Amino acid sequence: xxxxxxxxxxxxxxxxxxxxxxxxxxxxxxxxxxxxxxxxxxxxxxxxxxxxxxxxxxxxxxxxxxxxxxxxxxxxxxxxxxxxxxxxxxxxxxxxxxxxxxxxxxxxxxxxxxxxxxxxxxxxxxxxxxxxxxxxxxxxxxxxxxxxxxxxxxxxxxxxxxxxxxxxxxxxxxxxxxxxxxxxxxxxxxxxxxxxxxxxxxxxxxxxxxxxxxxxxxxxxxxxxxxxxxxxxxxxxxxxxxxxxxxxxxxxxxxxxxxxxxxxxxxxxxxxxxxxxxxxxxxxxxxxxxxxxxxxxxxxxxxxxxxxxxxxxxxxxxxxxxxxxxxxxxxxxxxxxxxxxxxxxxxxxxxxxxxxxxxxxxxxxxxxxxxxx
Amino acid sequence: xxxxxxxxxxxxxxxxxxxxxxxxxxxxxxxxxxxxxxxxxxxxxxxxxxxxxxxxxxxxxxxxxxxxxxxxxxxxxxxxxxxxxxxxxxxxxxxxxxxxxxxxxxxxxxxxx
Numbered sequence: 103x104x105x106x107x108x109x110x111x112x113x114x115x116x117x118x119x120x121x122x123x124x125x126x127x128x129x130x131x132x133x134x135x136x137x138x139x140x141x142x143x144x145x146x147x148x149x150x151x152x153x154x155x156x157x158x159x160x161x162x163x164x165x166x167x168x169x170x171x172x173x174x175x176x177x178x179x180x181x182x183x184x185x186x187x188x189x190x191x192x193x194x195x196x197x198x199x200x201x202x203x204x205x206x207x208x209x210x211x212x213x214x215x216x217x218x219x220x221x222x223x224x225x226x227x228x229x230x231x232x233x234x235x236x237x238x239x240x241x242x243x244x245x246x247x248x249x250x251x252x253x254x255x256x257x258x259x260x261x262x263x264x265x266x267x268x269x270x271x272x273x274x275x276x277x278x279x280x281x282x283x284x285x286x287x288x289x290x291x292x293x294x295x296x297x298x299x300x301x302x303x304x305x306x307x308x309x310x311x312x313x314x315x316x317x318x319x320x321x322x323x324x325x326x327x328x329x330x331x332x333x334x335x336x337x338x339x340x341x342x343x344x345x346x347x348x349x350x351x352x353x354x355x356x357x358x359x360x361x362x363x364x365x366x367x368x369x370x371x372x373x374x375x376x377x378x379x380x381x382x383x384x385x386x387x388x389x390x391x392x393x394x395x396x397x398x399x400x401x402x403x404x405x406x407x408x409x410x411x412x413x414x415x416x417x418x419x420x421x422x423x424x425x426x427x428x429x430x431x432x433x434x435x436x437x438x439x440x441x442x443x444x445x446x447x448x449x450x451x452x453x454x455x456x457x458x459x460x461x462x463x464x465x466x467x468x469x470x471x472x473x474x475x
Numbered sequence: 476x477x478x479x480x481x482x483x484x485x486x487x488x489x490x491x492x493x494x495x496x497x498x499x500x501x502x503x504x505x506x507x508x509x510x511x512x513x514x515x516x517x518x519x520x521x522x523x524x525x526x527x528x529x530x531x532x533x534x535x536x537x538x539x540x541x542x543x544x545x546x547x548x549x550x551x552x553x554x555x556x557x558x559x560x561x562x563x564x565x566x567x568x569x570x571x572x573x574x575x576x577x578x579x580x581x582x583x584x585x586x587x588x
Contacts, residue, residue: 386586387586387587387588388513388587388588389510389511389512389513389522389586389587390512390513404513405513406588409588410588411588413588414587414588461508461510461522461524461555461586462508462510462522462524462550462552462554462555462558463512464512464520464522464550464558464560466512466513466514466515466520467514467515
């Protein structure tokens with residue numbers, strides 16, 4: 103047997119200096135090549151909320167600022183991720199089938215067959231990457247607010263939004279008075295969609311100015327954040343800029359039957375997880391076993407490629423590292439009463455996580471070698 | 476008047492361990508697990524475990540074999556019950572097959588790389 107890539111139909115030869123360790127922001131359900139569906143259900147089939155994305159108006163504003171005008175760059179940005187490296191990003195985009203596989207959910211869909219529904223995933227679908235929920239956020243907005251009627255307005259004012267965005271991004275303008283930049287948004291709509299409100303406030307003509315109706319909560323909230331960010335431009339960059347990056351796993355082949363995962367301890371340290379836990383997960387997912395050698399490297403039985411290990415690690419991160427509530431990777435895993443609990447350091451949420459169970463392992467190889475089987 | 480909240484005895488003391496002795500602590504038993512295993516060379520094995528009771532594993536296996544053009548067998552495991560075992564990497568095919576036949580997508584878990 104050759105030393106060539108095995109077991110991976112969709113593998114392309116690529117140089118892997120730095121790897122994007124992200125999960126498809128649309129989750130496993132989406133074919134990354136296909137344009138994002140106009141509306142995405144905020145929940146997956148199993149009822150889990152998909153959008154773990156920015157929930158605060160803070161982040162929404164940021165998204166609004168970046169995402170509205172340029173969906174394409176946004177999509178590219180989605181790809182930028184945990185193993186962040188920009189060139190890689192482009193590449194990934196060109197080889198979209200990778201994505202189907204990469205999406206942290208468990209179905210590696212063969213290239214080409216992945217339709218938005220084909221990628222089956224039992225897990226809650228979420229991404230690891232916190233700052234790039236733009237597309238999703240947008241569609242969620244559409245789903246939430248009755249935007250059917252205002253879609254047109256949205257389109258017609260997207261130019262104005264872009265203007266506003268430029269202001270948001272480019273020139274933090276702490277000195278600009280709230281009511282002075284009337285040149286930006288001449289948004290005529292008076293509807294309380296958060297995004298639109300966010301886009302329109304600060305432009306001097308808040309939606310309620312023309313009428314004598316009451317203010318709605320989202321409008322006021324948007325207005326609050328607008329003035330907050332005008333006063334403190336640093337908040338915007340601080341809230342969304344952080345990305346969770348991890349060095350790609352380095353996998354070598356030892357002989358023909360074993361693979362060596364060299365930097366397992368580094369990665370564990372980076373994720374703040376016990377190596378034993380990570381290793382147990384790897385073994386149960388790969389349906390194999392192995393050992394840790396003297397140098398702290400993990401020797402895995404079977405041939406595995408970096409990409410494959412990466413996929414498994416990605417899934418590990420989704421399941422055991424990132425907080426489901428706030429998506430922060432800053433979590434602690436503790437064991438109480440035989441149950442693992444994951445406590446988030448940044449938002450304080452606490453949830454139980456599945457125990458690692460290896461499940462059925464078929465007997466491979468000679469029967470005489472395996473006394474227990 | 477005594478303050479009830481400050482009573483020192485634990486009203487749940489005789490409840491014991493709420494988790495009981497079940498082995499399934501912290502795991503979801505009702506998932507359909509699809510796993511892959513490497514064999515020698517570039518051969519693989521796909522296993523399907525945790526099939527709900529209402530499906531006949533024999534019939535399903537037959538359908539799988541026909542549909543995916545592979546061989547397969549039904550393995551009896553003491554712990555896991557009956558497990559369908561197919562030759563080759565059929566994970567994606569199995570999951571699409573099951574989804575097409577109205578198995579809830581959320582209950583299917585595909586493992587492996």
